[in-house]
Amino acid sequence: MIEGFYFGAVRAGLKESKNLDLAGFYSDIPCYVAILSTKNSFKAAPIIRNNDIIKENKFIRGLIVNSGMANAATGEDGYKDACSMCEIFAQKFNIKENETLVASTGIIGKRIPLTNIRDSLPLLKKSIRPDGYKDFAKAIITTDKREKIVIKQENGVTILGIAKGAGMISPSMATMLCFIFTDLSVDRDYLQESLYNAVSNSFNIISVDGDMSTNDTVILFSPFKNEHNTKKYEIFKRLLYGVCFELAMKILEDGEGATKIIKIRVSGNISKDDCKKIATAISRSLLVKTAMFGCDMNWGRILAAAGASGVNIDPFNVSLIVNGDMIFQRGKVAPYDEQLANVKMKNKNIVIELIVGESIYNEYIFYTNDLSVEYVHINADYTT
Amino acid sequence: MIEGFYFGAVRAGLKESKNLDLAGFYSDIPCYVAILSTKNSFKAAPIIRNNDIIKENKFIRGLIVNSGMANAATGEDGYKDACSMCEIFAQKFNIKENETLVASTGIIGKRIPLTNIRDSLPLLKKSIRPDGYKDFAKAIITTDKREKIVIKQENGVTILGIAKGAGMISPSMATMLCFIFTDLSVDRDYLQESLYNAVSNSFNIISVDGDMSTNDTVILFSPFKNEHNTKKYEIFKRLLYGVCFELAMKILEDGEGATKIIKIRVSGNISKDDCKKIATAISRSLLVKTAMFGCDMNWGRILAAAGASGVNIDPFNVSLIVNGDMIFQRGKVAPYDEQLANVKMKNKNIVIELIVGESIYNEYIFYTNDLSVEYVHINADYTT
Numbered sequence: 001m002i003e004g005f006y007f008g009a010v011r012a013g014l015k016e017s018k019n020l021d022l023a024g025f026y027s028d029i030p031c032y033v034a035i036l037s038t039k040n041s042f043k044a045a046p047i048i049r050n051n052d053i054i055k056e057n058k059f060i061r062g063l064i065v066n067s068g069m070a071n072a073a074t075g076e077d078g079y080k081d082a083c084s085m086c087e088i089f090a091q092k093f094n095i096k097e098n099e100t101l102v103a104s105t106g107i108i109g110k111r112i113p114l115t116n117i118r119d120s121l122p123l124l125k126k127s128i129r130p131d132g133y134k135d136f137a138k139a140i141i142t143t144d145k146r147e148k149i150v151i152k153q154e155n156g157v158t159i160l161g162i163a164k165g166a167g168m169i170s171p172s173m174a175t176m177l178c179f180i181f182t183d184l185s186v187d188r189d190y191l192q193e194s195l196y197n198a199v200s201n202s203f204n205i206i207s208v209d210g211d212m213s214t215n216d217t218v219i220l221f222s223p224f225k226n227e228h229n230t231k232k233y234e235i236f237k238r239l240l241y242g243v244c245f246e247l248a249m250k251i252l253e254d255g256e257g258a259t260k261i262i263k264i265r266v267s268g269n270i271s272k273d274d275c276k277k278i279a280t281a282i283s284r285s286l287l288v289k290t291a292m293f294g295c296d297m298n299w300g301r302i303l304a305a306a307g308a309s310g311v312n313i314d315p316f317n318v319s320l321i322v323n324g325d326m327i328f329q330r331g332k333v334a335p336y337d338e339q340l341a342n343v344k345m346k347n348k349n350i351v352i353e354l355i356v357g358e359s360i361y362n363e364y365i366f367y368t369n370d371l372s373v374e375y376v377h378i379n380a381d382y383t384t
Numbered sequence: 385m386i387e388g389f390y391f392g393a394v395r396a397g398l399k400e401s402k403n404l405d406l407a408g409f410y411s412d413i414p415c416y417v418a419i420l421s422t423k424n425s426f427k428a429a430p431i432i433r434n435n436d437i438i439k440e441n442k443f444i445r446g447l448i449v450n451s452g453m454a455n456a457a458t459g460e461d462g463y464k465d466a467c468s469m470c471e472i473f474a475q476k477f478n479i480k481e482n483e484t485l486v487a488s489t490g491i492i493g494k495r496i497p498l499t500n501i502r503d504s505l506p507l508l509k510k511s512i513r514p515d516g517y518k519d520f521a522k523a524i525i526t527t528d529k530r531e532k533i534v535i536k537q538e539n540g541v542t543i544l545g546i547a548k549g550a551g552m553i554s555p556s557m558a559t560m561l562c563f564i565f566t567d568l569s570v571d572r573d574y575l576q577e578s579l580y581n582a583v584s585n586s587f588n589i590i591s592v593d594g595d596m597s598t599n600d601t602v603i604l605f606s607p608f609k610n611e612h613n614t615k616k617y618e619i620f621k622r623l624l625y626g627v628c629f630e631l632a633m634k635i636l637e638d639g640e641g642a643t644k645i646i647k648i649r650v651s652g653n654i655s656k657d658d659c660k661k662i663a664t665a666i667s668r669s670l671l672v673k674t675a676m677f678g679c680d681m682n683w684g685r686i687l688a689a690a691g692a693s694g695v696n697i698d699p700f701n702v703s704l705i706v707n708g709d710m711i712f713q714r715g716k717v718a719p720y721d722e723q724l725a726n727v728k729m730k731n732k733n734i735v736i737e738l739i740v741g742e743s744i745y746n747e748y749i750f751y752t753n754d755l756s757v758e759y760v761h762i763n764a765d766y767t768t
Contacts, residue, residue, distance in 0.1 A: 039692075040688060040691040040692045041690070041691035041692075041693075041695070041696060041697045041698070041699060042687050042688055042690070042691035042699050043691075043699075070684070072684065072687075072688070073683075073684050073687050073699070073712065073715075073717070074717075075699075075700070075715045075716040075717075076715075076716075077716075107684065108682075108683075108684020108685065108687065108688060109683060109684040109687075109712075109717055214684075214687075214688050214691060284668075286670075286755075286759075286763070287763055290759070290760050290763035290764045291763065291764065293760065293764045294763070294764030294765055296764070296765075299457075299492075299493065300454070300456065300457050300491065300492020300493045300598075301492070303426050303456075303457050303492065303493075303598075304424060304426055304456070304492060304598050306425070306426070307424040307425035307426035307427075307598060308423075308424045308425075309425075311425070312425060313425045314425070315425060315426050315427075315457070315459075316459070328457065328493075331457075331459045331460075332459040332460075332461075333457070333458075333459075333493055371670075371760060372760060373757050373760045373761060373764075375670075375674070375760075376674050376677065376755060376756060376757045376759075376760055377757060379670070379671055379674035379675065379678070380674045380675065380677045380678030380680070380756075380757075381678055
């Protein structure tokens with residue numbers, strides 16, 4: 001897939017399901033990395049550890065990821081565990097500890113059994129190979145129904161993206177791990193900027209349940225070859241956005257118990273920030289989300305959620321379009337074909353458009369899921 | 385119950401269930417009223433109408449309330465309908481239109497069939513009697529499992545409170561109608577201030593689903609007798625708070641599909657506003673709410689929700705107490721009896737206490753429900 005990049009995964013006995021749960025990445029070539037991580041105050045130990053590593057060393061050659069335990073809310077012991085994971089990996093792969101990054105996902109508050117990690121390393125090393133990324137993707141999932149991989153190639157630029165995440169998904173960022181690998185040698189600053197832009201318009205505009213994780217991490221790896229190709233940079237930027245957006249949609253498709261993807265577009269002669277507030281309020285409304293699950297437009301709930309967003313809007317200036325049908329126009333129910341509208345509500349993809357005044361000025365687009373009985377089952381039963 | 389106050393209710397054919405759905409209140413004596421209503425931008429027509437009435441006339445003698453349709457998002461036609469309801473009621477009861485208030489609850493966006501209202505008025509007038517408040521309470525409920533009445537009497541002061549609300553409940557205010565009647569003649573300004581204080585610490589600190597309604601209204605009626613009794617005022621204030629708080633708890637007990645009442649107390653050497661932000665974030669977390677439904681503490685989710693509240697907190701300064709057990713102390717899992725803690729999670733009442741630093745400085749208390757499979761069923765099926 002990408003020259004010099006190797007992936008692998010093993011069963012380390014961390015997950016009850018006994019599936020693959022320990023993944024590794026190794027690079028022949030030192031890599032620049034760009035990292036974005038959760039804004040949650042309770043940052044998981046691996047996130048703190050990675051930040052510390054990046055401060056002291058620019059070049060990365062390894063990554064170890066476990067599922068089963070999030071290594072969050074584990075205090076100083078957890079931090080030491082994260083360090084030990086890097087150390088164990090580095091030793092086995094004959095690289096330096098500060099060339100190794102770490103990520104964890106799973107239950108919060110539980111320590112990672114380091115013995116399992118240590119004992120699994122010989123097999124993990126054996127497992128790595130250029131096309132081992134499929135196993136890598138399988139090993140990092142938790143409540144996901146399927147692994148999430150997106151590959152894009154164009155004019156000699158390759159980007160491979162691997163993500164996990166199905167619940168606890170909310171902007172900045174999803175409960176989500178995402179690892180992206182490119183064969184293009186990209187300047188360090190440009191790498192960070194590109195990642196920031198791509199994530200802002202992909203992972204940060206989706207929400208499954210509005211919960212923000214302690215472990216969210218996106219790491220982008222680029223081999224250091226001291227080349228600079230402006231034309232390829234532009235291609236890279238576009239592909240990177242594509243990879244992130246498609247992975248984000250895969251997360252929504254796999255949203256816990258979700259049956260629908262709801263696109264919410266708020267536009268109008270209000271600020272972009274206000275558009276965002278309204279879109280977020282609609283996306284968080286349990287009444288809207290459950291109505292969607294019931295294939296029921298129940299548009300009054302959409303307006304009520306918008307009205308409760310904190311943005312001061314004049315109802316007589318608001319219009320609502322659902323699945324292309326004008327439902328409510330400047331304060332009044334619009335004449336629409338109710339039967340046809342009801343049929344469209346059964347679609348998997350729902351589009352809600354709210355316009356405050358004129359739509360031409362600002363807009364904000366946000367994606368979310370419906371809220372199903374299954375979501376409650378999954379999350380009431382996923383035990384500590 | 386209260387001299388000169390009469391209540392009644394009839395079946396006007398507005399609700400599919402064919403239960404009581406039209407309620408009336410009539411007073412022999414002109415009353416001062418205090419009103420608090422929703423901050424939702426999409427205010428229902430009755431709310432706008434009441435505000436207009438209160439501006440032009442201080443004294444109120446009648447109230448008409450329907451369930452079935454919320455008369456919200458109905459534009460100018462809806463406003464006219466609200467006026468007509470007042471007019472029809474006033475005519476029948478031989479009072480003035482601007483002595484009559486109106487409230488509606490039910491589905492958003494549907495017009496109220498005025499013919500049904502008009503045709504039902506003779507029977508409504510016949511139905512009114514001093515102890516008709518039980519029927520009144522029945523007529524205003526929608527998804528509620530039971531009517532909600534609280535009566536308090538002390539030293540010659542009586543307060544009768546009637547409320548409805550089970551879903552779409554969130555601060556400022558619950559989807560909730562609440563009508564409160566006292567026999568004490570209270571100054572207009574003092575009446576408003578007392579209501580504001582009582583509501584701030586009752587209806588505004590509960591949330592079933594975080595959705596804010598278009599119709600929320602609390603109206604407090606006090607007969608105008610031009611008396612002033614400072615001692616009784618103090619009793620009145622205390623009783624009023626008691627009535628509001630108990631009604632708020634009844635709403636939570638009846639929360640759609642709810643199996644638990646969760647008290648969240650956040651305290652610490654952070655501002656009261658920050659305490660509130662954290663408490664609200666925990667109360668809105670679907671992951672916390674579903675875990676509670678599953679009788680699973682899953683305390684990592686509580687910390688994650690707190691960490692995502694936007695308040696900058698240092699995990700090493702945070703402690704978490706659940707149902708009286710210290711679970712997490714200053715960044716570390718505390719030793720607690722897991723088995724006993726699990727048993728306590730099966731209780732109907734759950735208490736979550738989060739302490740940032742020292743608890744002595746500020747605190748905020750908030751109440752919410754768990755999120756059950758039943759909630760999703762109810763709200764996916766409650767059709768437009």
